[in-house]
Amino acid sequence: MAEGRLQGPVLVVGAGLLGTSLGLTLTKLGVPVWLRDTSSEHLRTALGLGAGQIAPDIAPPPQLVVVAVPPDVIGETLRWALTHHPQAVVTDVGSIKTGPLEQLRARGSQGLARYVGGHPMAGSERSGPLAASAALFDGRPWAVTPHQDSSADAVELVLELVRMTGATPVRMSPDEHDRAVARTSHLPHLLASLVAGRLVDAPPGHLALSGQGVRDVTRVAAGDPDLWQQIVTGNAPAVVHLLGEVRDQLDELIAAVSKGKRKELTAILEQGVAGTTAIPGKHGGPARQTASVFVSVPDHPGELARLFADAGASGVNIEDVRIDHDPGRPTGLVELLVAPDMEEHLLTSLESRGWVTHR
Amino acid sequence: MAEGRLQGPVLVVGAGLLGTSLGLTLTKLGVPVWLRDTSSEHLRTALGLGAGQIAPDIAPPPQLVVVAVPPDVIGETLRWALTHHPQAVVTDVGSIKTGPLEQLRARGSQGLARYVGGHPMAGSERSGPLAASAALFDGRPWAVTPHQDSSADAVELVLELVRMTGATPVRMSPDEHDRAVARTSHLPHLLASLVAGRLVDAPPGHLALSGQGVRDVTRVAAGDPDLWQQIVTGNAPAVVHLLGEVRDQLDELIAAVSKGKRKELTAILEQGVAGTTAIPGKHGGPARQTASVFVSVPDHPGELARLFADAGASGVNIEDVRIDHDPGRPTGLVELLVAPDMEEHLLTSLESRGWVTHR
Missing domain, CATH: 3.40.50.720 (NAD(P)-binding Rossmann-like Domain)
Structure with a gap:
């Protein structure tokens, strides 16, 4: 109870x-x-x-x-x-x-x-x-x-x-909420949809050059269109206001790029950088600094366990893990994120246990 | 050698x-x-x-x-x-x-x-x-x-x-390459910059509602502005062409949202969904289906190792791992991605070893 x-x-x-x-x-x-x-x-x-x-x-x-x-x-x-x-x-x-x-x-x-x-x-x-x-x-x-x-x-x-x-x-307040999510959720979703929409017309072979960037930018655009049309329609005034601001800046951007005005283009890019740093860290705290340790791991059930056992034995706390898996290969690449001052210790410790690291 | x-x-x-x-x-x-x-x-x-x-x-x-x-x-x-x-x-x-x-x-x-x-x-x-x-x-x-x-x-x-x-x-060919990256890299970067740029003017408190979506959409916009102005300027014709297409569709989008034309809005969102599925899977293969198993893990060095050892003992191959860490809490949430037909087996196996899973 x-x-x-x-x-x-x-x-x-x-x-x-x-x-x-x-x-x-x-x-x-x-x-x-x-x-x-x-x-x-x-x-x-x-x-x-x-x-x-x-x-x-x-x-x-x-x-x-x-x-x-x-x-x-x-x-x-x-x-x-x-x-x-x-x-x-x-x-x-x-x-x-x-x-x-x-x-x-x-x-x-x-x-x-x-x-x-x-x-x-x-x-x-x-x-x-x-x-x-x-x-x-x-x-x-x-x-x-x-x-x-x-x-x-x-x-x-x-x-x-x-x-x-x-x-x-x-x-x-309800009104503040709606204006806030127009900016932090509805606008990013709609712009991601426009970027993703351009991929549909890509000539054959062009999308082979898709890297992590375009995947990240467009991920949310996979959301249910019927749900999202209801959300956007329900918040139309706040969304239209922000879309208008984006349109004005898009015109400036097109002018800057087509006329080779590098200073204006740089200013728009710099404002984007400032925006990414304005997002609060996870759970409102500051973003934690981490260093990445890359390790090759054979693609068998027990290997990842052995890696974490060895990492645990080193006494280093793992902040995050990313696994880059290639279905066509016998090994995967594991990225262990740790506090920067622990990076060298973890590398040495794993290498002494026979792991192939990528320095 | x-x-x-x-x-x-x-x-x-x-x-x-x-x-x-x-x-x-x-x-x-x-x-x-x-x-x-x-x-x-x-x-x-x-x-x-x-x-x-x-x-x-x-x-x-x-x-x-x-x-x-x-x-x-x-x-x-x-x-x-x-x-x-x-x-x-x-x-x-x-x-x-x-x-x-x-x-x-x-x-x-x-x-x-x-x-x-x-x-x-x-x-x-x-x-x-x-x-x-x-x-x-x-x-x-x-x-x-x-x-x-x-x-x-x-x-x-x-x-x-x-x-x-x-x-x-x-x-x-060089020409094909430049048109391809305009679509898969330069356009996503510039639109991410515009979305991120709107965050700079956010009223106090609004960015507290930032979720994973806006973080993903804007991540690339943190890139070096001087490097990116050189890249975009060097590929101006292909970039301007795509930016023009986006502007036309942005006009349609603004008209659809402000006039409550739901069918037109849905069509734009559906094209976005189609675009996300057009991106090839990692390394060119098809995207693998996975199921997520969530486990609470105390935030100590040895615990993650113990989790992976137990997961390894279950015989299930872990496709990917995500760790959601809260600096202010004693436990982290670990998401293990596995083949869908292995989900139940892994859950049962981890629970029998005393892990707190989130079903």
Whole structure:
């Protein structure tokens, strides 16, 4: 049984990636979760994964309703939840916060004090319950967006939900939230789509030169187009404002490149560099300096274990690991990221145990 | 001593990221490498890393000269190399291939048959000799761009250089190369710069909502602005052509979003999805399907080793590893990527050994 104020039951409406992940997280914490979804296939999958149960016919009222449906139907689902569960606090996990609130106000929904919006920054290019994980929210920012009529109790309960998932609550107004995600999520997604769209027309053979850069830039563009058209449409004013700024700067860029104006081009590139350093480090902390140690590892089950055992024996803490696997080769390349002052010690230690490092 | 046709000595002109990495790779293979750089600091660093030596006063002529200088000075450095090393094959590792060749032709350079351009797709947002690694080229595409007067012997020697580094040679004409990288490298870089540039003006607190998406989209924009203005300026016609296409589609996008035309917006997003699937899998193979197993791991040196030992004992091959570290917490979250049909077996096996998994 959970120990905090949030004891459940929690009704999760919508068994997609976010709803199912939340159900898994809360179930593991001992909070009773009831699931609903208009798609019987999604619902069956989520139930099968252990993300919750169907609400019994005779049941105590839910303490909290979490609306995790597509953007277009969030407003009406919130209204339904506030009406049908008159004692519950109601939140949602949608990507836009002002639109649904305006809908509730326009329709004079009852119980608006019990509604507090939320938005975990934990989507991915994958979707649906099969991509769900109880770890999805761990360490991610989760916007909590009270409006002027939200009760303090409702806000506190939603903040507790966020903390229980391991996410970091970021409190802001619905309007601030929408302008923030236009910049940090919707604009990057749309520009990634434009870059990826140009790849479709590539002459034969040209994409053989694709490196890590274009993969990184375009990764998010693989996201579900129907979901994203709803998100972008729902946040149109803020998105159009930023797209207009990008268009103006694109015109400047085209002029600079076509006329060979290097100073203007450099200024645009320098502003980009400044932007990359403006992003806070993971979990809000400063980015940690690391050094990379490269090791060749034969592609057998036991070898990676042996490498980590040897790295562990060296006493060096591994900050991160990247594996570059080539299906056509007998060895993979493993990159171990460690504190810079540990690099030489780890290299020497691994070499003394017979590993092939790349200095 | 190396066994193939490429015996060296190899003269590497320019001790930045690429030149130093190449020096490290060839030195490890037993090929004698001589280094030159106008920056005595870069040269000292590269020599200290073991990437090669200063050419002795009395020395055999180099078999191969690799020009690894900034784009603006590639043409004149190639000309110098062809003139001063009349028996050597000459190549370069620059990001643009037509401009330097035109410069050589315009100035009637001698020995053009001995020149074959090249371009490893192995840059990164880091630069300079300290970021160098002998593993930098392993598994990466490396364009080899003979022109109509290149001799077959020269082409073969450059192809051998590429293969010795572990890279995959991709042969194409200089013109095709420049149009290809405009699409797969220069356009993504510039659009990433525009997205990153918008982050600079973000109101306080907004960037707290930055997720993995915006980090991925903007990562390349951290690259050296002076290097990139040279690359983009050197490939201006191909870049401007693609930027024009993007601008047209950006106008369509702005119209679709501001007028709520969902079908048009969806079409643009769908084209983006198609683009992401057009990128070939790593090393040209198809992308491998994987499933993710999440495990909580205490943040001590020995724990990761114990996890891999236990994973190894399960007999499951780990395809990739991601570690989500929170400096403020006692545990990290490790994501093990495995073949989908191995997921359940690995989960069960790790749980039976006491690991906390996230199902």
